[in-house]
Amino acid sequence: MNRATDSVSVEAGTVQVEAGAWGSGRSLARALSELAYAAERTTFLPQHLARSGLAVEDIRTADDFAAIPVTDKEQFRLGFPTGVLASGYTIADKWLVHSRSSGTGGDYLTTVELPTVFSARALCSAAVNPVLHEALRGDARQHVRLTAPNCSSAHCAIPVAEPTLVRPPSGGPLIPAVRHDLLTTPAESWANAIEGIERLRPRFYYADPAHMAELALHVGAFRCDLYPAPVLLSYSLDTRIARRQITEAFTPPPPPIIAAVSMSELGWLAVECPAGALHLNTANFYPELQCGGRPARVGEIAELVVTTLDHGCTPRIRYRTRDLFTPLAGHCRCGSTFPMVRMEGRLQDCIVADGAITLTPRSVDAIVGDPGWLDRYHLHQLDERRLRLELIVNARYLAEASETLLARLHTHLVSGTTIQVHRVRYIASAPSGKLATCTSVPARRLVAEGWSL
Numbered sequence: 001m002n003r004a005t006d007s008v009s010v011e012a013g014t015v016q017v018e019a020g021a022w023g024s025g026r027s028l029a030r031a032l033s034e035l036a037y038a039a040e041r042t043t044f045l046p047q048h049l050a051r052s053g054l055a056v057e058d059i060r061t062a063d064d065f066a067a068i069p070v071t072d073k074e075q076f077r078l079g080f081p082t083g084v085l086a087s088g089y090t091i092a093d094k095w096l097v098h099s100r101s102s103g104t105g106g107d108y109l110t111t112v113e114l115p116t117v118f119s120a121r122a123l124c125s126a127a128v129n130p131v132l133h134e135a136l137r138g139d140a141r142q143h144v145r146l147t148a149p150n151c152s153s154a155h156c157a158i159p160v161a162e163p164t165l166v167r168p169p170s171g172g173p174l175i176p177a178v179r180h181d182l183l184t185t186p187a188e189s190w191a192n193a194i195e196g197i198e199r200l201r202p203r204f205y206y207a208d209p210a211h212m213a214e215l216a217l218h219v220g221a222f223r224c225d226l227y228p229a230p231v232l233l234s235y236s237l238d239t240r241i242a243r244r245q246i247t248e249a250f251t252p253p254p255p256p257i258i259a260a261v262s263m264s265e266l267g268w269l270a271v272e273c274p275a276g277a278l279h280l281n282t283a284n285f286y287p288e289l290q291c292g293g294r295p296a297r298v299g300e301i302a303e304l305v306v307t308t309l310d311h312g313c314t315p316r317i318r319y320r321t322r323d324l325f326t327p328l329a330g331h332c333r334c335g336s337t338f339p340m341v342r343m344e345g346r347l348q349d350c351i352v353a354d355g356a357i358t359l360t361p362r363s364v365d366a367i368v369g370d371p372g373w374l375d376r377y378h379l380h381q382l383d384e385r386r387l388r389l390e391l392i393v394n395a396r397y398l399a400e401a402s403e404t405l406l407a408r409l410h411t412h413l414v415s416g417t418t419i420q421v422h423r424v425r426y427i428a429s430a431p432s433g434k435l436a437t438c439t440s441v442p443a444r445r446l447v448a449e450g451w452s453l
């Protein structure tokens with residue numbers, strides 16, 4: 001890592017987060033400080049508050065804060081750069097990180113931020129997992145990055161080096177060349193990737209679960225093993241099947257496989273600890289889980305709304321992520337005081353009926369489970385009562401297996417819903433390059449119309 005990142009890593013190692021950081025006094029104080037900073041240093045936020053008749057000096061309590069209307073991606077796109085950048089910074093400042101969202105929701109969003117802010121968020125999030133934290137604190141450039149070629153979140157979410165198609169002589173991540181439409185990548189490319197990984201001996205892998213699983217399947221087909229190093233999974237849902245396939249690509253015992261949640265405009269938000277729980281970073285963010293216009297209770301599916309806390313270049317107040325999480329109760333045995341959540345997937349990818357969520361991508365994955373006969377799946381909702389299920393099966397497939405899966409899915413759907421099942425050899429990637437497991441036309445339409453939980 002560069003010097004700036006090293007200095008942050010020392011800081012990150014000593015970060016202490018108080019128990020129950022959700023809405024605690026210290027977190028709220030920092031959120032209010034960020035609010036004052038954004039009001040003073042940007043033109044967007046005072047205008048946003050004024051539209052609701054609010055003034056920053058009137059916002060003092062958690063309830064006051066929760067009454068601020070949420071901000072969203074569209075506002076930051078329209079306000080970029082002069083409205084949303086803190087005064088004193090410009091897009092011409094070469095030392096700032098420019099990150100661009102991969103456009104899964106449609107248009108691109110460019111975010112400009114201090115590199116130290118992204119590094120601190122990554123390292124504080126990773127602090128819940130000592131193996132990952134250690135890997136990041138060393139020469140983090142020596143890693144394999146395996147994502148959709150145009151996924152610019154690969155650039156921002158780990159602000160260590162520029163993406164390259166081959167590892168540059170000066171160091172930097174190895175980025176295997178995969179096709180934008182992942183499943184059309186030829187076997188020769190995967191063979192080259194496996195050889196390149198052997199030569200690099202990476203400190204860790206940083207990958208999209210679907211891409212890493214595809215690499216793992218080719219490792220199995222070539223009857224070899226992957227170089228052992230921790231695997232960090234981000235960008236899309238870590239399915240049970242993908243995690244099993246990745247595990248099988250290593251000689252036992254496999255290295256840790258760690259899920260993380262990152263967004264191109266925010267960096268890292270959550271990391272999985274050694275006990276298998278996903279912990280939300282409350283050191284760099286003031287997170288709120290919202291459903292029905294109120295804070296979610298334990299076990300309720302909710303949208304994550306975040307406020308940044310680091311007085312950076314692009315402060316965000318009550319920013320809608322459109323990502324769904326379920327808050328979990330209790331304290332984790334890993335000892336972290338960061339709250340535990342279950343990642344449910346994106347709001348626009350949920351199966352819906354009558355304007356409400358029927359299944360989240362995570363709950364679909366829980367129903368599908370990890371049958372040994374299934375290599376990949378994609379459940380796509382065409383309209384409120386019609387779904388299409390594509391299955392890529394392997395030699396262990398038996399005809400009754402998909403019937404059983406279909407019956408399980410039907411028990412969770414509203415009556416009258418039909419599911420067309422197709423056994424296929426190929427599933428198309430989305431325009432973003434992601435290979436989703438669950439997508440929905442009506443949910444995407446609802447989100448475009450401004451739907452929130």
Ligand SMILES: [Zn+2]
Nearest residue numbers: 273277332334
């Ligand atoms: Zn934990």
